[in-house]
Amino acid sequence: MAGPPRLTDPSRAAGEMPATPPVPAAPSRATIIDVAAAAGVSRQTVTRAMNGMSGISAATKERVLAAAERLAYRPSRFGRGLVTGGDHQLGLVVNDLRNPYSPQLASAVYRLAAEQGWNVMLADTTLAGDADRIVQALGSQTDVVIGYLGNRRERWTELLGSVPMVELDPSVDPPTAAVWIDPAESIEALADHLVATGVRHPVVLDNSQPGQPSARGVLMLDALHRRGYLPELVHGPHGTAECGAEETARVLARRRRLDAILAFNDVMALGVLQACRRAGVDVPGDLRAVGVDGLPLGALVSPTLTTLAVDLDAVAREALDLALGMLAGELPRSGATVQRTVRHRLLVRESA
Amino acid sequence: MAGPPRLTDPSRAAGEMPATPPVPAAPSRATIIDVAAAAGVSRQTVTRAMNGMSGISAATKERVLAAAERLAYRPSRFGRGLVTGGDHQLGLVVNDLRNPYSPQLASAVYRLAAEQGWNVMLADTTLAGDADRIVQALGSQTDVVIGYLGNRRERWTELLGSVPMVELDPSVDPPTAAVWIDPAESIEALADHLVATGVRHPVVLDNSQPGQPSARGVLMLDALHRRGYLPELVHGPHGTAECGAEETARVLARRRRLDAILAFNDVMALGVLQACRRAGVDVPGDLRAVGVDGLPLGALVSPTLTTLAVDLDAVAREALDLALGMLAGELPRSGATVQRTVRHRLLVRESA
DNA sequence: CTGAAAGCGCTTACAG
DNA sequence: CTGAAAGCGCTTACAG
Structure with missing residues (x-):
C-alpha cells in the first residue's frame, strides 16, 4: 500500500511537473515468467523443475530452482488449478469449535474426506463476528458444503448460491439434502x-x-x-x-x-x-x-x-455420501429432497 | 465416469466400423461460455448477472440467472481467483482434533484470522493415514502455514516448499520462524x-x-x-x-x-x-x-x-503476526530466524 | 533435453 | 445497457 502523498520530494528536480508519484509498486509475487527470465529458460522448463517432472537436465533444474528460491517464487494455486482442475474441496460449517461436539464431528469428516482424497475447509460460524462473509467465502472455495445452518439457513443458502449443500440436523422443513439426527x-x-x-x-x-x-x-x-x-x-x-x-x-x-x-x-x-x-x-x-x-x-x-x-462417524459418512452423490449427478441437486437419518441411542452410565 | 464399454450398440448401423466408443463425456461443469450461449448474451453479461454488478437490465439478469440455474453453473474459483487474486488463505496444521487442545488453538486462530479477512484451512495430521499428502495439499492451497510439525518437521518443510511457515512449539533447533511455548x-x-x-x-x-x-x-x-x-x-x-x-x-x-x-x-x-x-x-x-x-x-x-x-490467544496472535509479517516482506523468510515466546503459567486449582 | 503455441475460466477496462 | 479484446499464471500436448 502506498503511504500518504508526500508534499515535497527531494529526488525531484525543482520546477519539474510532478508526474505519477514515485510509489514503489506493491511487491507483487514473482510469476513463472519472472523465474524463467531469471534462469534464462522458458516457462515450461520452470514448470518441469518446480514439479519434479522428467525431461530436464540436472544442471538446468538446479539453476531454475535457485532462481525460484531467490525470487521467493510460489506457483499460483489459481493458475495451476485452472489447468489441472485442482483438488476436490469440501466445506464444513460448524457452530463453535470450543464445544467439543464440533471438533468431534470435524474429526470424523476429515478422516473420511481424506480417505477419498478430498481436502476440507472448516468454517466456524459462532466465532466470527462476520459469519456471513465466512460462509460465502467457504462456498466460493469449495465444491460442496455440509454443515450446520441453524436458524440462519435461509440467508446462508442464498449466499452459498449454487454450491451443492447437505444440511446437518435441520430444525424444520426439509431443505435440499440433509442428514437428520433424530433423538x-x-x-x-x-x-x-x-x-x-x-x-x-x-x-x-x-x-x-x-x-x-x-x-x-x-x-x-x-x-x-x-x-x-x-x-x-x-x-x-x-x-x-x-x-x-x-x-x-x-x-x-x-x-x-x-x-x-x-x-x-x-x-x-x-x-x-x-x-x-x-x-x-x-x-x-x-x-x-x-x-x-x-x-x-x-x-x-x-x-x-x-x-x-450420536454416532458422528455415521453422520459424517451419510453426509459425505450425499454430498458426493450430488456432485456426481446421481442425486438431485434440488427439487426432490434427499435425506438420511442417524438416530441417537441411550447410553446409560453413572449419572442416571 | 464412463461405464464399461458396451459390446453392442443398437444405435449404430450394422457393418459400420466402431469409431470412438460412444462414451458420454464426463458431465463436465458448465462454464461461463455455456451460460452465455444458453442465455444468448456475452460472457461479461453473465459475470454481471452472477456477481450482482450494475449495468445490466433486470430482464437480462433474470434470463441469465435462469440459464445458470438450469445448467447448474458455478463460477470456477480458479478462473476467478486468477484475475481477482483471490482471498488470503491461511493454513493451520494441528495434531489431533480429538484432543481439546487443538480446537482450542484453532478457535483462537480462526477468530484472529477472520478479523483480518483471512480464510483458514485446517489440516489434522494425526487422523489422516496420509498426512504427507494433506500437508502438501495444504501448502499448495494457502499463502502461509502455521502449526505443529512435531518430529516430521524436516519432511513437511520440504513438502511445503516455498510456502512461508511459522512453526508452533518446535522441539529442537530453531527453524525459520517459530512461536515457542515455554513451560x-x-x-x-x-x-x-x-x-x-x-x-x-x-x-x-x-x-x-x-x-x-x-x-x-x-x-x-x-x-x-x-x-x-x-x-x-x-x-x-x-x-x-x-x-x-x-x-x-x-x-x-x-x-x-x-x-x-x-x-x-x-x-x-x-x-x-x-x-x-x-x-x-x-x-x-x-x-x-x-x-x-x-x-x-x-x-x-x-x-x-x-x-x-498457556494463553492460546497469545500463541495465535504471535503466530499470525509473524506469518503476516513474512508475507508482507517485513520479516525474513529464511536465514535469520524470527521467533516469539509465550510462557505457561502455573494455575493452581484443586488437584494439587 | 528444451521451447513456441494453445488454452484452462474468469474479470477488467474499454468501446459502443 | 451490452459486447469484443486482453490478460490473469499456469500446464499440456506438440515440435524440434
Missing part, C-alpha cells in the same frame, strides 16, 4: 429409564430462548408428559457448561423437589454436574443428570455422564 | 508449589517413548531433581486420557509411595484423576495431580485440575 427413539428409551429408576420431578434444561423451545426440548417434554410427569422447562441461552451450571444453581435454589435434569447437550450436563457438586447435591443419589451427544468427555467425569449418544 | 518458568513455580505442599515422591508421566523423553518431561525431572527429589519418569505412548489412566493404574499398582503425578498434558491428567478414583486414591489428599495446557475442561472435573496454562 426421538432414544428420548423414549430415556423416559422409560427415568420411570424405572423412580424419578418423580424431572426438569428439561433446554438451550433456547423463552417461548422458543428447541425441537429436542419439545420431544423431551412430550415424552415425559405422556408418562404422567409435569416437567418444567428451563431455558439456557448458551449451550455451554457455564450456562448449564448457572441455570442448574438457579433451579436448585428455587425448587424444593427436583430429582432429574435432562440437559440439551453433554456440555451443559457437565455444568449440571458441577453445580450439583457445589450445592452438595449427590448425583445420581439425589438427582439424575443426562446429556445429549455422547462425547468421550462424558466418560472422564465423575459420575460418568448418561447421555443420548 | 520452564511455570515448571519451576510448580516444583516450588509441590515442595510447599509437602510432596515427597513425585512421578512424571510423559508422553513419549522410552529413551526419548519430551523436552517438557526433561524440564520437569530437572526441576524436581534440583529440589532434592528422585522423580520417576513414566512413558505414556499416546497423550490421551485413556493412556493417562492406564499408566497411572500401572504405577499405582507398582509403587508403594507416590504422592504426585505431573502429566504431560491436561487430557492425560484427566486420565490420572479417573484412575485415582477407580483405585480409591484421594486427589489431592493422597496424591496430587497436575496437567499442562490450561484447557477449560480442567475446571469442569472434580477435583478441578491444577495445570500449567
Whole structure:
C-alpha cells in the first residue's frame, strides 16, 4: 500500500511537473515468467523443475530452482488449478469449535474426506463476528458444503448460491439434502429409564430462548408428559457448561423437589454436574443428570455422564455420501429432497 | 465416469466400423461460455448477472440467472481467483482434533484470522493415514502455514516448499520462524508449589517413548531433581486420557509411595484423576495431580485440575503476526530466524 | 533435453 | 445497457 502523498520530494528536480508519484509498486509475487527470465529458460522448463517432472537436465533444474528460491517464487494455486482442475474441496460449517461436539464431528469428516482424497475447509460460524462473509467465502472455495445452518439457513443458502449443500440436523422443513439426527427413539428409551429408576420431578434444561423451545426440548417434554410427569422447562441461552451450571444453581435454589435434569447437550450436563457438586447435591443419589451427544468427555467425569449418544462417524459418512452423490449427478441437486437419518441411542452410565 | 464399454450398440448401423466408443463425456461443469450461449448474451453479461454488478437490465439478469440455474453453473474459483487474486488463505496444521487442545488453538486462530479477512484451512495430521499428502495439499492451497510439525518437521518443510511457515512449539533447533511455548518458568513455580505442599515422591508421566523423553518431561525431572527429589519418569505412548489412566493404574499398582503425578498434558491428567478414583486414591489428599495446557475442561472435573496454562490467544496472535509479517516482506523468510515466546503459567486449582 | 503455441475460466477496462 | 479484446499464471500436448 502506498503511504500518504508526500508534499515535497527531494529526488525531484525543482520546477519539474510532478508526474505519477514515485510509489514503489506493491511487491507483487514473482510469476513463472519472472523465474524463467531469471534462469534464462522458458516457462515450461520452470514448470518441469518446480514439479519434479522428467525431461530436464540436472544442471538446468538446479539453476531454475535457485532462481525460484531467490525470487521467493510460489506457483499460483489459481493458475495451476485452472489447468489441472485442482483438488476436490469440501466445506464444513460448524457452530463453535470450543464445544467439543464440533471438533468431534470435524474429526470424523476429515478422516473420511481424506480417505477419498478430498481436502476440507472448516468454517466456524459462532466465532466470527462476520459469519456471513465466512460462509460465502467457504462456498466460493469449495465444491460442496455440509454443515450446520441453524436458524440462519435461509440467508446462508442464498449466499452459498449454487454450491451443492447437505444440511446437518435441520430444525424444520426439509431443505435440499440433509442428514437428520433424530433423538426421538432414544428420548423414549430415556423416559422409560427415568420411570424405572423412580424419578418423580424431572426438569428439561433446554438451550433456547423463552417461548422458543428447541425441537429436542419439545420431544423431551412430550415424552415425559405422556408418562404422567409435569416437567418444567428451563431455558439456557448458551449451550455451554457455564450456562448449564448457572441455570442448574438457579433451579436448585428455587425448587424444593427436583430429582432429574435432562440437559440439551453433554456440555451443559457437565455444568449440571458441577453445580450439583457445589450445592452438595449427590448425583445420581439425589438427582439424575443426562446429556445429549455422547462425547468421550462424558466418560472422564465423575459420575460418568448418561447421555443420548450420536454416532458422528455415521453422520459424517451419510453426509459425505450425499454430498458426493450430488456432485456426481446421481442425486438431485434440488427439487426432490434427499435425506438420511442417524438416530441417537441411550447410553446409560453413572449419572442416571 | 464412463461405464464399461458396451459390446453392442443398437444405435449404430450394422457393418459400420466402431469409431470412438460412444462414451458420454464426463458431465463436465458448465462454464461461463455455456451460460452465455444458453442465455444468448456475452460472457461479461453473465459475470454481471452472477456477481450482482450494475449495468445490466433486470430482464437480462433474470434470463441469465435462469440459464445458470438450469445448467447448474458455478463460477470456477480458479478462473476467478486468477484475475481477482483471490482471498488470503491461511493454513493451520494441528495434531489431533480429538484432543481439546487443538480446537482450542484453532478457535483462537480462526477468530484472529477472520478479523483480518483471512480464510483458514485446517489440516489434522494425526487422523489422516496420509498426512504427507494433506500437508502438501495444504501448502499448495494457502499463502502461509502455521502449526505443529512435531518430529516430521524436516519432511513437511520440504513438502511445503516455498510456502512461508511459522512453526508452533518446535522441539529442537530453531527453524525459520517459530512461536515457542515455554513451560520452564511455570515448571519451576510448580516444583516450588509441590515442595510447599509437602510432596515427597513425585512421578512424571510423559508422553513419549522410552529413551526419548519430551523436552517438557526433561524440564520437569530437572526441576524436581534440583529440589532434592528422585522423580520417576513414566512413558505414556499416546497423550490421551485413556493412556493417562492406564499408566497411572500401572504405577499405582507398582509403587508403594507416590504422592504426585505431573502429566504431560491436561487430557492425560484427566486420565490420572479417573484412575485415582477407580483405585480409591484421594486427589489431592493422597496424591496430587497436575496437567499442562490450561484447557477449560480442567475446571469442569472434580477435583478441578491444577495445570500449567498457556494463553492460546497469545500463541495465535504471535503466530499470525509473524506469518503476516513474512508475507508482507517485513520479516525474513529464511536465514535469520524470527521467533516469539509465550510462557505457561502455573494455575493452581484443586488437584494439587 | 528444451521451447513456441494453445488454452484452462474468469474479470477488467474499454468501446459502443 | 451490452459486447469484443486482453490478460490473469499456469500446464499440456506438440515440435524440434
